[in-house]
Amino acid sequence: MTEKKIQVGDKWYVLATFARPDEQPQTIKRDHSFAMFDRLGDISALAPCQEGLYHEDTRYLSYQELTINGARPLYLGSSVQEANSLLAIDLMNPDLAERGEVVLPKGELHLFRAKLLWQGACYEHLRVSHHGSRPAHVRIELAFDADFVDLFEVRGMQRQRHGERLPPQLTADTVTLPYRGLDAAQRRTRLRFDPPPHALEPHRARFDVRLDPGEERHFYFTVACEREGDPPPALVDYLTAFRANNAARRELVEASCHLRTSNPLANLWLDRSVSDLAMLTTRLRTGPYPFAGVPWYSTTFGRDGILTALEYLWLDPSLARGVLEFLADTQATASDAARDAEPGKILHEARSSEMARTREIPFGRYYGTVDATPLFLVLAGAYWQRTADAATVQRLWPNLMAALGWIDGHGDADGDGFVEYARKSADGLTQQGWKDSHDSVFHRDGRSAEAPIALCEVQGYVYQGKLAMSQMARAFGDEVLALRLAQEAENLRVRFQSAFWSPERGSYALALDGDKRRCEVLASNVGHCLWSGIAADDHAQRIADALLGPAFFSGWGVRTVAEGEARYNPMSYHNGSIWPHDNAIAAMGLARYGRTEDAMRLLAAMFESSLHFDLHRLPELFCGFPRRHDAGPTLYPVACSPQAWAAAAPFAVLQACLGLSFEGETKDVCLRTPRLPGFIDWLRIERLGLPGASCDLLLTRHERSVGVEVLRKDAGVNVRVVA
The missing domain is CATH 2.70.98.40 (Glycoside hydrolase, family 65, N-terminal domain)
Structure with missing residues (x-):
């Protein structure tokens, strides 16, 4: 059997050493x-x-x-x-x-x-x-x-x-x-x-x-x-x-909220996602943690764990608590250039194999990620809003403050108000956002961006994280900190508009390079800016139109890079492929800005693509070729399957379509202008809420609205529907 060529992103990341499309392991x-x-x-x-x-x-x-x-x-x-x-x-x-x-x-x-x-x-x-x-x-x-x-x-x-x-x-x-x-x-x-x-x-x-x-x-x-x-x-x-x-599997699955729909195929899809998350979730000393994916990423990843927990938070908050506890326990406390570690920074990846223990690879504990630290704050805020678990959040408060310290210090080394990254480890990752292959950040003409690099979505995460910390500080009685963080978030939002918006492209720049020049590339990262809320309202509408336009939307989902951009390649890892979790974040952003119908289009595309995948399982990614009426989506040959944040993606998009939110302190469950996609006539949600304080709902799709019936409700739970 002939050895295949290695396709290198960074030398550590997905290596296409061998693929047998005729027989999946x-x-x-x-x-x-x-x-x-x-x-x-x-x-x-x-x-x-x-x-x-x-x-x-x-x-x-x-x-x-x-x-x-x-x-x-x-x-x-x-x-x-x-x-x-x-x-x-x-x-x-x-x-x-x-x-x-x-x-x-x-x-x-x-x-x-x-x-x-x-x-x-x-x-x-x-x-x-x-x-x-x-x-x-x-x-x-x-x-x-x-x-x-x-x-x-x-x-x-x-x-x-x-x-x-x-x-x-x-x-x-x-x-x-x-x-x-x-x-x-x-x-x-x-x-x-x-x-x-x-x-x-x-x-x-x-x-x-x-x-x-x-x-x-x-x-x-x-x-x-x-x-x-x-x-x-x-x-x-x-x-x-x-x-x-x-x-053990039953205990993990039964602890979470349960969904059933009118569509048997949708049920298979959602059940597969729940099973995949149960399989990938590992019980650590600090609690449950979703390992990123099999085979290459069957370990703890900071960014992946956080985003998976956020996508699944409304069904099972215990996963978010386990992620927060582990990442606090492994938070960097000192600078170590060989591991890209700095005080307050949140872990990128942990390994315990022989090569990690001998430092042949830097990933024993590696911190080369720019976004896990602000996302740590985002998850903590979302967990607090969902559960009002003051004991956990207050125990983690020193870690959250240390993460804030990293954002304002090492994360913004030049003091320009934006969080950037530049690799310090000789063997670490060149690109340290979620698109971490070596060629994923570039200028409109295809030239690579030079570090330090400020990604657009990372500024959104910082904005989102500071607002979350402000809300928690206010709940815990620290009004001075709450006001300071809210003002810092607003200042960042204002600076972001002028520094990142490209009137010519009608979109935010993918990034600012080391010379503060905009990388004016149409990339799906802007969908994350919608999710975080940092986008201006008029900018958000133009971005939403583009994301559902033919350059981005293949018919199966939103591409990571729009067709026609310099490095666009529908078969690439990050420059034209389709990632379910990336689409889920875009859908949450679309719904945030009132584009729920577009969020439902992404949910429908996600469901329809699942019908073509083995076991109805959404893989880590698939190719971004345009949809044809006589064929399904094209597989990416070495994609992880299952992958945690892909498995959790349908639940995040469904939450966005339902306008579902929680207020843990008052035990409020709110559905704001809920919508169901055309392939679901009714949705039954059981055990929605917290243990001992939950409800069962039946949602029925009508032509222009969704009816909500409360089937069961524990004392103290309040269900509100806002038209």
Whole structure:
């Protein structure tokens, strides 16, 4: 198989090392582990290959192949079940021959494989059922290996040195494959077999099986990921892991608000989004945190976690609380140029793999993001408004004030009133906004913008964050701080109009470069300016018209860069593709400025695109080609799927269309001029509000309005509908 060329953004980011459009990997995730299998449930030995069992960004199982008499089974079907936590695969035997004679005709054996992850281990159940008329004697073998490759190597990075593979250790039912890394930590892949194999070698287990007609046999394989210094996984039997895994998923899903619509396809879409978020959410010491995406971003990202929590806040505030707690706990307290860290700055990304621990990559804890810090304030304000959880917000208040200090200090190093970024780490990210590929910030003629760079949307986040802090300060009795922050926000809004508005383009500039020259590029970043509220009213209407015009809107969504711009490419990562979360933010902005009908257009496009994606799952991004009546959207080959902020995007757009807001202190639920898209006749919302203070609503679409019926309401909850 020919190795593919690496397409480099920054050298750390999405590397198109390998893509097989004919066969998407099947993915499951649980906490710090995820696994990718081919359609037979195996892990290919061919290189380059993304498949494997990963734990904390290290591949603990790099090869797995199930055979019957030396032949691979034939594929019947597969599905991801139990809210994304179980991979189920149906197989059958091919014609099995000995000395040229078929001894077991095709299809007499049915093989059912089920795989799940639980507490640092992969559990597999293999059931073999005999549907033939004569006894069958077969040899079932499972081959395996572990390469302990770092995820960044899988993505295309080259390492000069590696650790040492240590001698395998065997017992009657267990194989342990050890590896000592350059970080001096020993990692072990421990494989356990039940029943014990008839023969067990360092990389192969063999079972000699006799089945009578109608008989079935069961085999269980467990692969545990262990690292020296960490508690080893507490291995259990398959059924115990299955039940515990399902119970944990149900608890997470059932804790949030529940939606049901008149449209079964919309229900599948929304249910898939809920399941994807449940799969990606990891229980940390500080609370639940949505890992950004599988496979490349299965870890904590500051920006991604914040935006996911904001999109999902109205359904489950506990996710926002977990994000705030973790980011406060990891907030930078000192300057470290190698990690782009400065006091008060919020984390970009955290990794714990071998390469992170040896500092071969800077992402052990990396702070090269300009927007996570103001967005931290935005999330805290939104969480306060949603919940009135004074205890949490007051506990986090020193962290929020430290973030404000970074915004006004290191974030505005030249004192011009705008927050900028310039990479200090030699190995860090060149671009540090959400579009963080190296070529995403440029001038109208295509020239790259030189740092320090002030992005338009970041100024909006700062404006939004200071207003949120002002409101919380007032609620906590600090009127002096509240007035100061409100005035600073207003001053920023005024300066922003003159510095960023381009009358010629009829839009805000993408950014100001290091010489304070406008990058007059039509980019979707301006949709974020609508969301934050920093846009002037007349400017907002022109921006809204452009976002729904043909240069931006493909029919499937708003492109990251408008068609016709210098670096426009519908197949690029950030310069013409379509990102669901970016569209969700634009939709929230459109609704803010009274363009709810346009927000519904984006919701409809998002739903219609989901009908063409596997499992109705919105990917991280897809290509920005114009919509054709005879084809669906074009996939981006190495997009993460699932991706947290893409999974949460439908809920943010739906909230925007409903005009739904909360006032936690008074327990008010308000729907301002609610609208439903044409593909939803009615929407039932259950457990809307807070635990012990919630309501159930039924919304019915009429020709020009939406009827709201309160089905159930706890004492103290107030439901208001504003026409």
